[in-house]
Amino acid sequence: MNNMVMLNHVSHFNIGQILESGQVFRFEKISDHSYLLNAKQKLIKITQQPDSSSVAIYNTTASEVEEIWMNYFDINTNYENITATLAAKDEWMAKAVEFGKGIRILRQDPWEMLISFIVSQNKSIPHIKACLKNITNKFGFPINEVDGMGEHYHSFPTPKELSRATEEDLRECKVGFRAPYIMDACQKVLNGDVILNDLYIMPIEEAKAKLMTIKGVGPKVADCILLFAYSRMELFPTDVWIKRVIEGLYFEGKDVKLEEIQKFASEYFGELAGYAQQYLFFYGRENALFKDISKKKA
DNA sequence: GTTCAGGTGTCCA
DNA sequence: TGGACACCTGAA
Known part of the structure; x- marks a missing residue:
């Protein structure tokens, strides 16, 4: 290359x-x-x-x-102040930040994030990657070849390109019950019910509510889209991993409601909640922290 | 064979 | 308003 x-x-x-x-x-x-x-x-x-x-x-x-x-x-973006502020919170944050000090939160495409996180629900990361590859190979257009890779790569399909997909097509991409959700996302974006570019400047709750009008988009998926595409750093997407980590570190391993975790994150991390989530997620998952908690409770 | 994975929609008290 | 439960699929 x-x-x-x-x-x-x-x-x-x-x-x-x-x-x-x-x-x-x-x-x-x-x-x-x-x-x-x-x-x-x-x-x-x-x-x-x-x-x-x-x-x-x-x-x-x-x-x-x-x-x-x-x-x-x-x-x-200067991460010096961000990491210093978070590391000063407590010793666990200090460890998490040190462990993942090279993390940055990307500014990705809203449409791609919308579809990606709809696909992500109740799936493991390797499986998500496989599904997205199936979708791009089938509906995106070929982009430049890479020396010696022996494989064609495809762009992420636009809403219009993806709207050609039937439910059957999508199920062939192994997205399962999420197929109708993807079709609903295509439709709402194409017909103007959801204008993705408007979300950049929309008040956060309004933007979240707008995303959640799409089938298959709940609070967690909406938070991920707003954090990873729109840089809404005050959000704290709360999935099973981050829930376990927060419960383990800050609630003595007790089962805590989603709202309570969000409230805690908002008060404790403030405008830096999104960054804190990334450091804690990476730290927790790479070290399989508190992986057994849910089993023990059951 | 069973369970679980970066959740959400639906149903019912 | 909130708590079960099902849901495609495939890996462990």
Whole structure:
């Protein structure tokens, strides 16, 4: 792959941690320090040596980096204050931040996040990735080939492209009972019931309610979309993993209602709740923290 | 064979 | 208003 652009002196950037923290699905690890990332209708390879502040992006140009990837990777946000503030909360946060200090919250495409997190419900991450690959292969258009990869990659289908899919088509992509949800999302976006670009400036509760008019979008999926596409950092998407971690760390392992966890996160982490969620999720999942709690309670 | 996975819609008290 | 329960699918 040619056309390499080097990013130098990037702090709080670890490509492995960024991609493995559960916010993005269309990537592959291709070697120890290299990842292939399919996003923004591009295919790039990213290579970063351990603990290096230099990041090599292949198959791109300086102007693309300026126009697309700087924003996508949120390079201009200074994570120094964010990590320092969160680490000062308590010793667990300090550990979580230290463990995932190279995490950044990406600025991804709202439509792709909408479909991705509809698919994500009640699925494991490898399965989510497989379903999204099926969908892109079937309904996206081919993008540039990669040397020696022997595989064609496809862009994420637009609402119009995906609206061609029948329920049967979608079930062939192994999305199961989520097929009608995807069709409803296509329809509401295409007919203007939900205008994704409007959500950037909409009050947070209104934006969330708007997303939840789509079938298959509940509070957790809406929070993920608003955090990972719209950078609404005050949100704290609460899934089974993060629920266990919060219960384990801050509620003595007791079963706590969703609302109570959200209330706690909002009061304790404030505007940084979304970042805290990412650090805790990554820390909790990589270390399988409190994985047994739900079993013991049952 | 059973259970569980980054939840949500539906039904019923 | 809130608590069960089912739901595609496939991996463990």
